[in-house]
Amino acid sequence: MTRIITMGAAQLGPIQRAHSRKDVVERMLILLRDAARHGVDCVVFPELALTTFFPRWYIEDQAELDCFYEREMPSAETKPLFDEAKRLKIGFYLGYAEMTIEDGKTRRFNTAILVDREGNIVGKYRKIHLPGHKEHEPWRAFQHLEKRYFEVGNLSWKTWRTMGGVFGMAICNDRRWPETYRIMGLQGVEMVLIGYNTPRHNPPSPEHDRLSEFHNQLVIQSGAYQNGTWVVSVAKCGVEEGCEMIGNSSIVAPTGEVIGQALTQDDELVIARCDLDLTRSFKDWVFNFERHREPDQYRMIVERKGAIPPA
Numbered sequence: 142m143t144r145i146i147t148m149g150a151a152q153l154g155p156i157q158r159a160h161s162r163k164d165v166v167e168r169m170l171i172l173l174r175d176a177a178r179h180g181v182d183c184v185v186f187p188e189l190a191l192t193t194f195f196p197r198w199y200i201e202d203q204a205e206l207d208c209f210y211e212r213e214m215p216s217a218e219t220k221p222l223f224d225e226a227k228r229l230k231i232g233f234y235l236g237y238a239e240m241t242i243e244d245g246k247t248r249r250f251n252t253a254i255l256v257d258r259e260g261n262i263v264g265k266y267r268k269i270h271l272p273g274h275k276e277h278e279p280w281r282a283f284q285h286l287e288k289r290y291f292e293v294g295n296l297s298w299k300t301w302r303t304m305g306g307v308f309g310m311a312i313c314n315d316r317r318w319p320e321t322y323r324i325m326g327l328q329g330v331e332m333v334l335i336g337y338n339t340p341r342h343n344p345p346s347p348e349h350d351r352l353s354e355f356h357n358q359l360v361i362q363s364g365a366y367q368n369g370t371w372v373v374s375v376a377k378c379g380v381e382e383g384c385e386m387i388g389n390s391s392i393v394a395p396t397g398e399v400i401g402q403a404l405t406q407d408d409e410l411v412i413a414r415c416d417l418d419l420t421r422s423f424k425d426w427v428f429n430f431e432r433h434r435e436p437d438q439y440r441m442i443v444e445r446k447g448a449i450p451p452a
């Protein structure tokens with residue numbers, strides 16, 4: 142038996158600060174139409190896909206900062222993307238900075254939505270692992286102020302039955318943490334969608350810079366295999382406002398193998414036919430959670446936050 146879904150990793154090259162949402166949506170429409178020509182069912186756009194990666198700057202003026210957030214989805218600027226995707230019958234994942242009012246309080250999240258092939262928003266995820274720092278650290282070549290500009294996501298990781306499979310979402314730094322995949326694995330996920338912005342240079346640990354692509358591959362391939370799921374992981378990349386971000390957008394099979402990968406650091410569409418039933422032999426045998434997991438022995442994972450080595 143096969144359940145094929147054709148996935149498109151819609152990598153975006155750099156978005157400079159001067160680029161408007163309209164400019165970006167036009168680039169997305171080009172990728173979307175290319176996807177349609179190749180019979181793609183669902184495309185994945187990156188994290189914070191509508192603007193430049195603004196956490197690289199310490200911005201004190203709240204009004205200036207707020208320009209990077211979306212107050213509604215779709216908005217007048219993003220509606221053409223929703224309309225065209227619906228017309229072409231293509232689902233999509235879209236990452237954006239969300240500003241919302243909940244219980245009379247303004248809240249800001251690093252968010253992704255999943256839209257089905259009929260144009261309905263079927264799922265929302267708010268990034269949980271926020272990397273970087275909260276205060277201005279002028280010694281850095283550039284800032285990484287996600288901890289300042291976003292709250293920790295409050296929706297956990299869910300999965301949704303849509304487009305013929307069980308879909309889940311994560312955002313960028315989440316992909317480095319095994320808990321991310323396992324929580325979706327425990328909900329039977331078959332297709333994990335991830336968008337990212339990964340600067341090559343990490344100021345506190347520059348000795349890791351040369352390993353950026355390797356670490357990217359390592360985590361998505363292991364996450365896929367250990368949970369018997371497909372992973373489509375998509376970059377915004379290239380040199381954005383003087384800061385280089387890695388590409389390497391990938392489609393990974395439940396075998397752990399990369400079956401499609403971007404070659405550029407620019408707008409690029411990577412396509413793969415993904416058989417959702419390829420998840421079965423992993424979910425039924427080596428990673429049959431019901432048969433082999435021992436949750437009683439894992440209590441420390443939720444009871445302890447930081448490592449405490451023996452005395």
Ligand code: CDT
Nearest residue numbers: 272273285313314338339343
């Ligand atoms: N956007 C994002 O989460 N980027 C991080 C950079 C880590 S270094 C602060 C990532 O994990 O790729």
